[in-house]
Every structure is written in structure tokens, then in C-alpha cells.
Amino acid sequence: MLLLALSDAHIPERAIDLPHKFKKLIGVPNKIEQVVLLGNCTKSYSFVKFVEHISSNIVVVRGEFDSKSLPSTKNAREEIPLSTIIKQGNFTIGCCNGYTVVPKSDPLALLTLARQLDVDIILWGGTHNVEAYTLEGKFFINPGTCTGAFSTDWPPSQDPEAEPDKKTDETGSFADAEPASAAAAAAAAVDETNEAETESDDEADTQSVSSFCLLDIQGSTCTLYIYTLVEGEVKVDKVVYNKS
Amino acid sequence: MSYAETIDQAVTNCKQQTILMQRCLVQDKLMDALKHASVMLTELRSPLLSPKQYYELYISIYDSLSILSTYFVESHTKRHHLADLYELVQYAGNILPRLYLMITVGSAYLQSADAPREEIFKDMIEMCKGVQNPIRGLFLRYYLSQRTKQFFQADDSEAKKANVNFIITNFIEMNKLWVRLQHQGPLREREQRTRERKELKVLIGANLVRLSQIVEMDFELYRTEILPLILDQVVQCRDVVSQEYLLDVVCQVFPDEFHLGTLSDLLTTILKLNPAVPINKVVLTLVERLNGFVERNTDVEDLTRGLAFMSVEEGDKNLFFIFWKFLSQMSEERPDLSLQELAPVIRGILKLTLRWYPDNISNVDVLFKFMHEKCKDYGKAASEELDSLFHDLLLASEIKSDTAFFMKLLTECDAYEGLLSAQNLRLQKDCANEILDTLTYAEWRITSKAELEKILQVCGSLFKSTTEKASSSLMLDEESELDSGNWTFAPDQEKLAQLTHLCYNKSIDSHSELLLTCRNWFQQSGKNIIYHSPAILANYWKLIRRCQLRSKKKPETREKLHVTMKQLFKHASRIINDLYNACGAGCFDLLYKLNVQTASLADQCELSDIAYDFFSQAFTIFEESLSDSRIQFQAIVNMAQTLQKTRNLHTESYYETLITRCTLHGSKLLKKQDQCRAVYTCSHLWWATEISPLGEEEGVTESFFREGKRVLECLQRSLRVADSVMDNVQSCELMVEILDRCCYYYIHGDETSTHVGVKYINGLIELIRTNLDSSALEINPILGDGSKNTSDFTYIGIDGSYIYRNPASSVATVYNKATPSKAVHLESIPVEHFNRTLQYIRDQKDVDDRFKAINV
Amino acid sequence: MALFFKAPIDIEILLDGEESRKHVEIANSSDSPTARTLKDRYPIYEDGESVSGRVTLRVKEGKKLEHLGVKVSLVGSVDLLKSNGESKKRPAETFLSLSADLCPHGELMHSQNFPFHFKDVEKRYESYRGKNVDVSYYVKVTVFRKSTDIVKHKRFWCLLYNRDALLPAVSSTPADAKSVKLNIGIENCLHIEFEYSKSQFSLKDVIVGRIYFLLTRLKVKHMELSVITRETCGLEPNQLSDSTSIRYEIMDGSPVKGETIPIRLFLGGYDLTPSSQSNYFSIKNYLSLVIIDDDGRRYFKQSEIMLYRKRN
Known part of the structure; x- marks a missing residue:
């Protein structure tokens, strides 16, 4: 059973659309059984239509920029819950955008939430930063932002040496991407006057990495596929989680 | 001699006669064989057959006559001389069998070297005139053409010319017959006639195909001997079906180069056609051919060769010019042409110029201008059927495919906008939508203000609200929807919002100017700015982030960027204010969140004053306008989350002021359970945790803002509230949640720093136990053997909502209040939660010795 | 006619070179429809051409025939086939009649040959066999007797080529x-x-x-x-x-x-x-x-x- 987790699309206020390559990957009807929207995904008509086209089984939790209720269910005023639980296979999955989890994205705080909801897996969002880890036998998944939307959180460090962890690697690869975009900017720089001459195209730095997660749940095994868009190419990582 | 009544009978007769004929041929009884052939041919005189059936019969007979023909050739001069036979067969009393036989003999005779070719050709074609019945005549002449086609290989030009003349003569006669077929029979069967005629068109077209085979690459021959005659016939026949078909065939069968050389002739002919002929089809076919020429001849040499053809006639080698001349002429000579007919023609020429002169904007401009003028001439009569035509014209795939060109067109071609604005509002909106889609899909960067303004202007229709809505009674509903903070989809507005993301300029000032331009334009759309403002604001955020990153990379620019950033925050503030002014009640929650996020951004930029201002702004909205209790709770918790991640507010003790205010608001929330949760959440405000992008690390970084005493105070306070909650289930659940918080802090440090010690935790566990026990009487009967065997599971969510999980469904349902029907097992919620927490503590004992002090 | 009487003598008229001469085939003039499809075959002569040949009189073995003379004549005549209800031929005009005696009266004891020759015969009309009119040329041999004469006709066909006088x-x-x-x-x-x-x-x-x-x-x-x-x-x-x-x-x-x-x-x-x-x-x-x-x-x-x- 395939479960697609998308979060923080922020269309249209921060992003135009899903990356074309993502759309091609997931935009196939009847392949994915359930889609979880982990907040900030409900404001775009075209995006909602696209998700509905993937699967009719859509679970939504509220992000801070979502309205109280779903725009699509105009008549049945169903409120978007802050958190909810999904049962798939032998797993119970807690879903939550996490904008009311304090401290934000704190593993211990999330663990507390997992305990409160009595779930094996926590799907959360809000950070625009894809991550997955296990703690105390529970599985924590944040699919990041599916559109690479801008995040008002602290920006990842610009100094590659200061940070040893995984996030820096991503940032590093972004730094690699710079020469190419700089060339594009140089081409556009003709009419620029004094200031920008030496500046590189730094727009990419203000974007997050686009990513989403796909969970393949078979009985007590959950295989997580993490899709990230790096330098225009889709990268897939795989993590397997077994319920003990 | 008579004919069969049905096609089947006719074919059967033919087969019989063929067998008899073959038998006679074997015995060299030529006269008898001819008699059978003649009987067979009589079937072709039948007026009872439909064209299709006639064709079927013809095919069968053709094969039979081929047998005869072969015999003629083989026994020529051995048993007979074909010259004699040619005369002999002419004694047949009926003209149709006579001519078929005559052509069979004649064509057989042509195979012998000594045959008087010219005379035979001439005679055969002349005698064919005797058959004036359209269908019979057509097939007879088709037979002539089929039988003679093998003799048209000629090397010297005179013979070639003769052959060409022969085919053209036959073609002209066939076309006349074909046209005449339309007028056969009663008037009410006109349509059927037309249909039948179309079934027969290949018979006529075959002649042109044959011509194209003969002419090969002899352009002179084509230009002087072939095309004028064909075109003359096309014009003269005045027949719609024929004209349309023939011009199409001419375009298809002759080489592209020829069309280049004779373009003017072709176009002039188009103007002389029957007014009922759809000009656009013909033009399109021609354009396709010419475009195909470019496609096929990617080789420059070929292309030059092709263009050399054109110079034969045209002083000006510009193809577009020729078409333009045609267009003006058409406009003069055919004022009857409707927009419906004109638009596709323009579309065709557009296609041509885009293919041949891909970068030439002025050509396109001229075309759109022409169309615009025409639109004006026709006044407001533009009907809906035209919509798709104009849509096709304005958003032709050829235009859109190259986004750079498309942009150039949008921004440099005034006529484009003119033509667009001449359309009805609905179409304008459709087009604007598609334009935006195209740009966003290609992720085109808009870098200059002029460019942006042009696009906004083109998309101007989207700012105009559809007035019908205002008058409808739905208006009120919509109003209230916005008031309650509900979102309504507006795909048009969504696209405009996305447009802001296309704006980009390396220069931050210029970029900011682009955003301001957007803002100014969007102002027109009134309340709809609720859709755009967040997008513009988000772009300001990005700009601010850019400044922040730049100043980090190049400390020397820090001062200057600092000024810029302040300016940008001012713009951001203005955007939020605009939204407030325009929508107010509709979006307080949104305004609140925007302020909070802007504030956190300001904090990250070390602009504590600004951050403080935005936070204060958020509090003001909270105090004055947020009324929904659930929204209030979420707002406070979100504020706490944001504040907890700030780092630069400590000057002027902004931080203390803000977190106190936040906690205070939390403790004043309407519902006790909200108060409790808000306060224990706010305890984190006195316990900063690591922000790894800043290089902070738990256990390493010393400078965390932490005041354990306050943490404990918050927890104690929330516990008091929890205790005062009358609902036992809620009360116990809240206490377990507080216990969870305690565990959090317990892990984070010892009592000296967190003030949350073993004693306190043990006390809390005891309290919860007692409380659960006191309510045990109520719950025991059900709880006795555990609630796990019941089918439903219920949990209390992060905000105190009830989450019902039904095994029948993969997704839980969430309610804000406990619904009585599902309330049966509520009692088990805190019990189970408590058990899980205790289990967690037990587990921790294995890893952390400190936990051993806790009594479980 | 010959059916009723057993003719005592056979008369055969052979034209010179008849076999090598061109012939015409003319539809039988008989009234019966079946007979119409039959063709009569006649040798062709032109205007001014001599007509010559040989007459053979054959007497039955052991018999003899007494006669008053034998005459050969060349006749050209126009006959109307059925005028006014008459079903028989009615000669309208005999425009040509030449004759010659072949032998004086006497007795024929055995078969005998007589050549004849009409020199440069002028033939005014073309032979023609229509529905009402018959223009015919024939050689007629008559054996005169006291009782009925014995007559034999031999028809031939005359074609005229572009004769000024006629056209x-x-x-x-x-x-x-x-x-x-x-x-x-x-x-x-x-x-x-x-x-x-x-x-x-x-x-x-x-x-x-x-x-x-x-x-x-x-x-x-x-x-x-x-x-x-x-x-x-x-x-x-x-x-x-x-x-x-x-x-x-x-x-x-x-x-x-x-x-x-x-x-x-x-x-x-x-x-x-x-x-x-x-x-x-x-x-x-x-x-x-x-x-x-x-x-x-x-x-x-x-x-x-x-x-x-x-x-x-």
C-alpha cells in the first residue's frame, strides 16, 4: 500500500507549483492509495485538483496558513484538524503539521506527541526540511516542502565547514549549483548598473529543497522513499522501518 | 443488351463473361471474346449503381480488360493488327462498351513501337467526349488515364509537353463531369450527391498526381504549361467541392519549391474562388506545405535552392510580404468574409511567419493589427463561436512554444494586447489565464518593470470582477465566508499571485520595484488582494533573506544592506496593512500569522526593533480581532513556537516582554483546558533549545536562555488549572500531558537548572493515580478487563480535540467536543495515556540512571 | 418445280473461273424467318465484264431427249416482290436480255457441253435484293421441247463501282x-x-x-x-x-x-x-x-x- 506524504506546498503564496519532475512521478491515478497533506497545501485550486487526481483518499491536517475548513468541501463544513491518526497495515500513523508543537520539530516534543496519540509513526511538516529518524522505536518522518517553498525558519548555515550533519550536505550541493545559475544571472546583468555587478544569482539560496515522501506499508514493514530534487534531478533515498 | 439490377448480379455477370472471354481467347476466337467483353461492359451502363458500387464493378472490369489487353499485345501482328482491331471494336453499337474496348485496344497498340502515338492519344481522348453522363464519363476517363499512364515516360521536352497536355485535357473534362454530378437528380438529394462526389474525388485527383510524376523537377513546365491550366479550370468550374479539393491536391502533390515559385498565382486564385469555399483551409494547406519545406530542408543549401525558385517571379523574396499582399487584396475584394473565416486565415499566415521568420515580431504585429481592425469593423457582434478561433490565434501553440518569443510578443507587440482587449471578457480571462500558465510553466523570469507592466496589462481582465456575482444573492454568503476566515478557490487570482514569483532581478532594489508594481496593480482587484498579498509578502521575505545572506557573505556591504532590509520590512508592513484595510475581518488569522512570521524573519536579521514591532502588531490583532477560541489557542501556541526560536530580542528586554505577554494571553484563554495547554507550552519560552543552523549544540553551547524557575512556575500554574477542570477525563488527561512535559525537562537537565525534580514528578504521578482512582468507580465496569477489546479507540489530540479511530476506516475522525455516542470509552483515554507515559519512564531507566529515582 | 417432275435432263451452268471469283453473301429472300438467316452465295461481276461459261446437259443413262433447241440467255430484270397483295414476283422491267442458241433442235443421246460467251455486257443496275424490289442478273438456259421447256437459272451478282450515269x-x-x-x-x-x-x-x-x-x-x-x-x-x-x-x-x-x-x-x-x-x-x-x-x-x-x- 502506498501512502504519499506532501507538505508545505504554499501555493500560490510562496511557490508556483510542484516541480515538473515531481508531477510526472506522482501524477498517475490509481497508483497511490492515500495522500496525506501535512499542512499549508489547501489554498491552490490546481494543487488540490492535482492531488484529487492522484487519489480520492486524502487526509489533511492544518498548517498555520490553512483556513479552518477545506475550501473544496463548501457545504459540509468540515474543519481541518490539527492532528489526526491513520491506520495502515500494522501501523498507526499520527499526522500533524507541528506548528503548535513547541519547541518546533523537537524530537522529544514529537515523541511526547507520538505517545499521546499512541502511534508508531509520526508524519509532520512545517519545517520545509526533509528528515526521517527513529526514536524510542518510533518512526519520525518530515517530508519537507514539496514545492521548495520559502521557509521563515532560520536559514541553513552558509558556511559548509561549520556544520557536520546531513543538512549541510544539502546546502553544500546547493552551493555547487551556484556557478550555473550565476552564468544565467550574468547574462541577465546587461542592464544592471552599479551594485549587482559582482553579485551572483542568489535566489536559489532563498528556496528550500523540494522533497516529498512515499511510504510503502506492507504488514509490519514500512519502506520509506524520500524524493528530493537536487540540481534539477530527482534523488531517491530508501529507509526501511520495521515495527518490533 | 441490358444490365443487371444489383451490384452483386452485375459482378457475377462480369465474372461469367470474363471466364467465357478467356476461354475464347485460348481458342483464339477473338470476335467471340470481344462479344463477351462487350456484354460485360454493358454492365457499366447501369444507372442503378451508387458511385461506390460502380467503383467496385469498375475494378472488376478493369482486371478483366487487362487480360484482354495482354492478349492484344501478345498476338499483335501474329494474328491481327491492332490498327485493324482499333477500327473493328468501334462497330459496337453502344458507346460505352465501344469506348472501353477502343481504349483497351488503343493502349495495347501504344505498346508497339510503330504505333502512331500522337494520333491514338488524340483520338481516344476526343472520342471520350461522347460519354456525358458524369459517373460513366468519369470512370471511362479514369480508365483512359489508368491505361495510358505507363506511356508517359518521355525524355524530350516536346513529348513531355504533349503528355502533359493529354493529362490536363482529361483532367479538365473529368472535373467538368465531376462538377456536373452535383446537379444530377432531384434537389433534395443534393447532400447525398455531395457525399457521393467526395467519394469519387480521387479519380480526379489521380490526374494531378500523374502530372506531378511527369513534371518531376521541371519548374518551367509546371509554371507555364500546367499550373495556369489547372488554376483556370479551378476558377472556372465555380464549384465549392471541386475548388477546395483541387487546390488542396495541387498543394499536396507538387514540390514545395514549386509553390514558392508560384505563390502569387496560387493566392490570386484563392481570391477568385466561389465565396463558399473556406479560404482558410486552402491557405492553411499551403502554409503547411511551405512550413514543411523549411522543416524538411534543414540543410541551408536546399533552402537556398528553394528560395531561388521563388526569385523566378518575386522581386521581393519575403514570403510574408506575398501573403500580406494577398491579405490586403482579400480584405478589399472579399468584404463578405466574416471574422470566422478570416481568423483561421490569419492563423495560417501567423504559422507561416513564425516558421519562416521565427524572430520577426513585426510580422506578427501586422497580422494582429489587421485582425484587430477587422474586429473593430465588425463591432461588438463577436459571437461565442468565435472565441475558440481567437483563442487559437492569440495562443497558437507556435507562439507559446518558445516562451522567450512569447514574452517578446506580449511585451513588444502592441497589437497583441489590442486584439486581446477587443474580445469579450470571458475570453480575455481565459487567455490571460493561459498566458500566465505558459509563463509560470516555463518559469520565465520577469526582470524589468516595463515587461511586468505589459504582462499585467495583458492580464488586466483578471482584475475585473465578474459583475454578475455582485447582484446574486450568493454575495452575502461569500462575504460571511471570508469573514469567518474561510478560503474560496479563485484559480484566476491564484495565477496572478504566482506571477509575482516570476519576478526576479539581481538587484534587490529593482526586484523590490517589481514587487511594488505588482502590488499597485493588484490594488485594483479590491478584496481579491487576499489572494495576492501573501505572495507579494513572501517575495519580500525572500528578498530580505537575500539581503541577509549577502551581508553574511560580504560583511563590507552590511551597512548598506541593513538600510535596504529596513526598507523592505517597511514594504512588508505596508503589504500587511493593505490587506488589513481591504479585507479586515476576512483574514485576521492570516494577518496574525503574517505578522508573526515577518517578525521572526526580522529577528533572524538581527533587527530587534522591527521584530518587536511585528510581534506587537500580532498581539494587537490577537487582542482586538481573534475571537474564535480554537483559533486563539492555536495562535498563542504558534506564537510560543516562534518566540522560542528567536535569538535577537534580548536587547531592551523585548524577549521577556513578549514571552510574558504570550504566557499571559495563554493563561487567559477562554477554556480552561486551552489555558492549561497554552501555559505548559509557554514554559518552553524559558527553556531555549538548540538551533542547529546557528551552530548551537545541546551540551556544548552555554549561552542558551534558560530559567528553570519560570519553567516550573508555568508547569505548576497549568497543573492548577488542570486540577480545576471539572471534567475528570480532561483533567486527568491534562495532568498526564503535564507529566509528559516534566519528563521532557527531566531529560534536559537536573533539578538545579530545570527545577523539575524527582520529587515533583513523583508527586504528580501520585496525584494522577489518586485522581484516576477516585474516578475509578465510574470507569471500572468497563475498564475492568481493559478497553482494548472494544473496537473503537479514542485519543485526545494536541489541541484537546477528540480523535476517534474506527478500525473499519483507515482515517480517524476528529471532533472538537466529545460526542455523546462515542463518549463511552472516554474514561480510558487518560488511563491509557498515563500507562504509556509510565512505560516510557520505565524504559528510560535502562538508558538513564536518573530515571530510576522516579517511582512508577 | 423440279420436285414435281422428274426432270429427264440435268442442266449445269458453270461460269468461267467461278471458284476463283469473288462472291457475295446475300440474305435469302425467302419469306420464312428461319430461311432468312441463310445466305445465298453469288459470284460477282462488274459492269462491262464479259460473262462466259459452259453449259452441260446431262442425259440420264440410257435415255435420250428430244428437243427443239437449246438457248442460253443473259437476263437482267427488276422484280417487284409483293405489290398490292400479290405474293409473287412481278417482273417490272427486264432491262437486259441477251441470248444465244447453243444447239439446234435434235436429240441428245448423251451428255454434252456448250460453251457460251457474252462479251462486254453492259449492266445498268446493281444487283439488289430488298424487301420489295429484286434486281437480279442470271444466266438462263432453256431446252425447248414440245412439252414443257426445261429451264435452268444461274444467278450472279453485279456490283457497280461509281458509275457516273447512275449517280x-x-x-x-x-x-x-x-x-x-x-x-x-x-x-x-x-x-x-x-x-x-x-x-x-x-x-x-x-x-x-x-x-x-x-x-x-x-x-x-x-x-x-x-x-x-x-x-x-x-x-x-x-x-x-x-x-x-x-x-x-x-x-x-x-x-x-x-x-x-x-x-x-x-x-x-x-x-x-x-x-x-x-x-x-x-x-x-x-x-x-x-x-x-x-x-x-x-x-x-x-x-x-x-x-x-x-x-x-
């Missing part, structure tokens, strides 16, 4: 080349112009022409060209006329204004009779253009043409 019109040669043009029509309905290359044709000739449609409101089904041969005999008021014709479709379907339809008719394949004129009968040939419309109505226009025999 005065042909003689004025310039007219021969002149084309025939006719302009006919039905008001507001049909207007055609047709043209034949000439008005006089030899029997092996080809009629060539064209028809030009100036106006057609008529729904034409087809158009035929007929050659009609009309024989007329007798004198007013007892004139008899009868015609035979060939039909030849020259157009199928309805042409529009401005169309030109070609005419070409090979005469050579048909058994036509040259036009001729005599006191007792005339043979005239007409070319008839017939237009048949969709409703089966026929519109026609006849024009006389001269046919003459011409040496190949």
Missing part, C-alpha cells in the same frame, strides 16, 4: 468535299448544330462529324446516329416504300451547353446499299440524328446522304 450527284466532284452543316433546335429547349464532313460517302467510308450543343435544357439520355436505307418502288399512288437502318449510339448522358460531341461511324462493316434511282424504284440513304430524352421522347433530324460503291 449524277457524285459526278459533280466539288460537292463531294463539301461538309454538311445543319442547325436545328426546339425553341428554348434544345439547340444543336451538327456537321458531317461531307454528304457523299463511299460504302467503305467513315462518317466523321461533330455535334455542337448550343443550348440544352433537355435531359438527354442518349443520342444515336442512324443510317437509314429506304427503298421505294412502284409509281404513285401505288408506291411502296420500306426502310432498313443501322443504329449507332454516339452519346451517353446529357451534355451541357458548349459541349462538342464527336461523330465517327465506320460504314465499311455494314451491309449497305448504294443510293440509286431508276424508273421503277429508288434506294435512298439518310443519316438520322436521334436524341432520346429521359422520358423516352425521340427527337430526330434526317438528312440524305449519297452512298456509292468505290473500288478499294
